[in-house]
Amino acid sequence: MPLKFETDDSKKCYETLRADLANIVQETEYDELYGHKLTPDAQFYNEGVVDNLIYKFCKANQFELEGSKSQLVKTLKWRKEFRPLHAAFSETHDSMLNDVCAITVDEKNDANQKVISWNLYGLLVKHKEVFEDTDKFLRFRIGLMERGLQLLDFESEDNHLMTQVHDYDNVSMWKLDPGIKKCSKAIIEVFQDFYPETLFSKFFVNVPYIMSWLYEIVKRFVSEDTRKKFIVLSDGKQMKEYLKFPPKEYGGQATLESSKLKKVTPNAYVAHLLTLEDEKTTV
Ligand code: HEM
Known part of the structure; x- marks a missing residue:
């Protein structure tokens, strides 16, 4: 989806946050959002998806950089701790x-x-x-x-x-x-x-x-x-x-x-992360 910006400042907010993403992932030690890998690799990364995810954080914060970054950082930290993908695909409810x-x-x-x-x-x-x-x-x-x-x-x-x-x-x-x-x-x-x-x-x-x-x-x-x-x-x-x-x-x-969907199959990156988690817990 083409990203839409009403002002140059909005575009700047997005571009700055987008450029900072690798640092944010490094700082939080967490490289996943809604099941998608945030930093490039040859196997799982999809640049267009990541662009759109970062845009959402900017839009939700009216393209104000500090708020957008803070929400993104908190979200990644929360995901690392809460393990929402585990709740979705590996737990019995x-x-x-x-x-x-x-x-x-x-x-x-x-x-x-x-x-x-x-x-x-x-x-x-x-x-x-x-x-x-x-x-x-x-x-x-x-x-x-x-x-x-x-x-x-x-x-x-x-x-x-x-x-x-x-x-x-x-x-x-x-x-x-x-x-x-x-x-x-x-x-x-x-x-x-x-x-x-x-x-x-x-x-x-x-x-x-x-x-x-x-x-x-x-x-x-x-x-x-x-x-x-x-x-x-x-x-x-x-x-x-x-x-x-x-x-x-x-x-x-x-x-x-x-x-009703009987089952939702996780994408390849999610399946990969869940396998890594399983391996960690069985070691
Ligand atoms: C949110 C349960 C009655 C309005 C929620 C949520 C739960 C819940 C678990 C959290 C959000 C979610 O799951 O998506 C219940 C139960 C009810 C009840 C068990 C009674 C048996 C009502 C009634 C109304 C209402 C009668 C009136 C319309 C709302 C609203 C939200 C909400 C406005 C916020 C949704 C959001 O921010 O996404 N409810 N609710 N609830 N409920 Fe109820």
Whole structure:
């Protein structure tokens, strides 16, 4: 995707950060972002992808150099520590969470609505125990995010962002459950800090009018820029006004169950990193 700059200063911010990348990788001792190698080699490196990833950090920081660099450094340090690729591809998660969350890919959908993550959290109303251990939930949710990112094409204009759906069918709460609050807050922060410019839009569907108070609370944790990407719908079927090919439950033809990806295969670099990790732990 051709990188667009409105001012010379914006371009300068990007070029400076891009030129500093090898140093940043050396300082953080971490050479991976969203499954892609950041510094050149003969096997895994894709320059165009890396250009676009660095651009995202600049854009999210309004092309202000210090902020962009600081966010990138923090992201790489966090990835080194948290091991999100491990969470995505090498860990076993709660089967209940695996059942209610899924990823679909449909090339026929419009730009940046091709890869969608579905979070049917409403089905967990009677299983609040899955939110008791924040770290466990975080590793699951970040794992899902990383699997979705593997399906994006950061060089393209029409598939470099993800769409996400939260379905709150059956939810009726008079106060915010502390476990849910802790998990939501933790994930919102991680997404905001370490996944800049990865979201196209986020739908909250089957939200009954009486639950609007919860939206008012949760959205306070979220930045203004992210909030602009939110769409709240009282009926899931309304999704067909926004999405060309939604699942049957949301106004389309094929059921969500039949559209779910059974498995996401990691790219060659991710597979390589995971093998190295395995070797380290078995030595
Ligand atoms: C975010 C769970 C009810 C609005 C989240 C997140 C979780 C979650 C885990 C973290 C972000 C993510 O996973 O993508 C739940 C559960 C609910 C519930 C279990 C009840 C059973 C609601 C309701 C609303 C709401 C009724 C009203 C629309 C939001 C908003 C975010 C959020 C605005 C921020 C999303 C973001 O920044 O990406 N919720 N939620 N939630 N939820 Fe809920």
